[in-house]
Every structure is written in structure tokens, then in C-alpha cells.
Amino acid sequence: MLRAGRLGGACALRLLLAAHTVAAFEPISVGIAIGAASALTGYLSYTDLYCRFAECCREEQPLNASALKQELEEKLFGQHLATEVILKALTGFKNNKNPKKPLTLSLHGWAGTGKNFVSQIVAENLHRKGLKSNFVHLFVSTLHFPHEQQIKLYQDQLQSWIRGNVSACASSLFIFDEMDKLHPGIIDAIKPFLDYYEQIDGVSYRKAIFIFLRQEEREKTSS
Ligand SMILES: *[C@@H]1O[C@H](CO)[C@@H](O)[C@H](O)[C@H]1NC(C)=O
Ligand SMILES: *[C@@H]1O[C@H](CO)[C@@H](O)[C@H](O)[C@H]1NC(C)=O
Numbered sequence: 001m002l003r004a005g006r007l008g009g010a011c012a013l014r015l016l017l018a019a020h021t022v023a024a025f026e027p028i029s030v031g032i033a034i035g036a037a038s039a040l041t042g043y044l045s046y047t048d049l050y051c052r053f054a055e056c057c058r059e060e061q062p063l064n065a066s067a068l069k070q071e072l073e074e075k076l077f078g079q080h081l082a083t084e085v086i087l088k089a090l091t092g093f094k095n096n097k098n099p100k101k102p103l104t105l106s107l108h109g110w111a112g113t114g115k116n117f118v119s120q121i122v123a124e125n126l127h128r129k130g131l132k133s134n135f136v137h138l139f140v141s142t143l144h145f146p147h148e149q150q151i152k153l154y155q156d157q158l159q160s161w162i163r164g165n166v167s168a169c170a171s172s173l174f175i176f177d178e179m180d181k182l183h184p185g186i187i188d189a190i191k192p193f194l195d196y197y198e199q200i201d202g203v204s205y206r207k208a209i210f211i212f213l214r215q216e217e218r219e220k221t222s223s
Contacts, residue, residue: 055128057135057169063094068125075117082107086118090125090209099206101196108179108214115213119175122211126173135169137161141178145186155189162193163203170207179214 050056065087072083086105093103105122107115119138124130131138139145145154165172176182176190193205 055134057127057171061171063091063125065091068121071121071125072118075121076114079114082114082118086122090122093209102194102205102208102210104194104210104212106179106212106214108216115177115215119177119211119213122209123173123175126171126209133173135165135171136173136175137165138175138177141176141181141183141186145183148183151183151185154183154186158186158189159193162190162205162208163201166193166205166208167203170204171209173209173211175211175213177213179212 051058068090069083069087072079072086076083086107089103089105093099107118120131123133123136127133127135130136139158145151162174165174179187190210192200193208194210198204198206
């Protein structure tokens with residue numbers, strides 16, 4: 001509720017003007033929305049209104065660092081270093097108007113829940129709908145790329161998906177789970193997108209974010 005109020009702040013204020021829609025909002029979320037809206041520049045448009053209900057890709061959408069910090073600290077109990085690194089990387093990247101390459105985060109060595117929590121929290125803080133967002137893409141090696149003899153197909157497919165999705169939304173988020181089980185050929189297919197190119201075939205990947213999750217060796221043998 002907090003997050004919805006925050007992201008939709010500007011639009012919620014406008015909705016308040018239409019008295020009959022007010023009832024649709026709980027008092028608490030309205031209160032939060034007003035607080036957040038007053039901090040904004042006051043630019044209200046139909047885009048805001050539209051994006052309150054449909055999902056929009058807003059690459060200039062600032063990251064709420066304090067919300068992300070709070071959530072990481074609450075849910076990743078005891079992972080101070082990880083929290084710090086993730087927070088620093090994401091805020092630095094999102095505050096940079098002109099990044100020279102996409103952000104890549106490699107997370108490894110954690111028990112399953114910790115890793116999944118991180119990608120979920122990051123996804124939700126970047127795109128309101130989190131893992132359900134049209135701009136967040138989760139690939140699980142054993143699920144999406146199971147057959148070694150089809151590597152060529154996977155490579156082509158994945159490259160065209162990354163290209164298509166980043167064309168549609170520059171700030172797309174791609175999460176690759178089970179990196180330790182990912183065929184090297186697939187990794188090769190992703191690599192070009194992670195580099196310092198200004199653009200590839202007219203598409204710039206510099207605002208995209210890639211998260212790679214890897215199980216630590218120790219966990220693999222003990223499970
Ligand atoms: C950022 O998140 C904090 C904590 O959830 C919230 O209090 C604050 O209003 C948010 N800021 C903006 C600009 O939305
Ligand atoms: C975006 O990625 C998804 C897989 O997550 C894929 O199904 C879809 O076709 C891609 N969209 C484009 C426009 O390539």
C-alpha cells in the first residue's frame with residue numbers, strides 16, 4: 001500500500017479532486033499519497049493518470065533509496081554487507097542520468113530464500129508490479145534452458161527477447177537464476193548486452209539491469 005501510494009502520488013492527488021473517487025482510497029493511503037505528492041514538482045498529466053492504473057515504463061522514475069534500504073534491512077536480516085552493496089549499486093546507477101553500460105549484479109553464496117528475496121525486492125522497487133511486471137524478466141536455467149541440444153535456439157530466442165524488451169522499456173530488469181547451471185553458450189549470448197556499447201543495432205542497453213544469481217558450491221553438495 002505504501003509503495004502504491006508513493007508511485008501514484010501525483011495521480012492520487014488529482015483523483016482527490018473528483019469527490020466520488022475518494023471513497024475508493026483508504027484514508028491511510030490517501031494520507032501517504034498527499035505527503036508524497038507535495039514533494040513532487042506538481043506536474044500532473046494524463047500520463048500520470050494512465051500510469052496509475054496501467055503499467056508504464058518510466059525510465060526516469062527515481063529509486064526510493066530509503067524504502068529499498070528499509071526493505072532490504074527488514075527482510076535480509078543480518079546481511080549488512082549485501083544490503084550495502086546492492087543499495088549502493090542501485091542508487092548509483094539510477095541516479096546516473098547517462099550510464100555507460102547496463103548495471104550487472106552478481107549475487108551468490110546465499111541460501112535460496114535470501115537470493116529470491118533480493119531479486120523480488122529489487123524488482124518491486126524498480127517496477128511497481130515486481131516479478132509480475134512486463135518489464136521484469138526472470139529466467140531459471142533448468143526451467144527455461146533445459147536441453148543442451150537446443151542451445152542455439154535458446155541463444156537466438158534470448159537475444160531477440162532482450163532486444164525486444166529493452167526496445168520497449170530501456171529500464172527493463174533481467175534476472176537469471178541458477179547461473180551455476182546455465183550453459184556457457186547462453187552466457188555468451190548475454191555478454192554483448194552487458195558491455196560498454198553506446199548501442200547495438202539502434203538499441204541502447206545502458207539503462208537495463210541484469211541480476212545473476214548463483215548457488216554456492218557448498219550448498220549444492222549439501223542439498
Ligand atoms: C520513500 O520511502 C519512504 C519509506 O517507505 C517513504 O516514507 C517516502 O515517502 C518515500 N519517498 C518518496 C519520494 O516517495
Ligand atoms: C520479452 O521477454 C519475454 C520473456 O520474458 C518474451 O516472452 C517476450 O517475447 C519478449 N518481448 C519482446 C518484445 O521481445
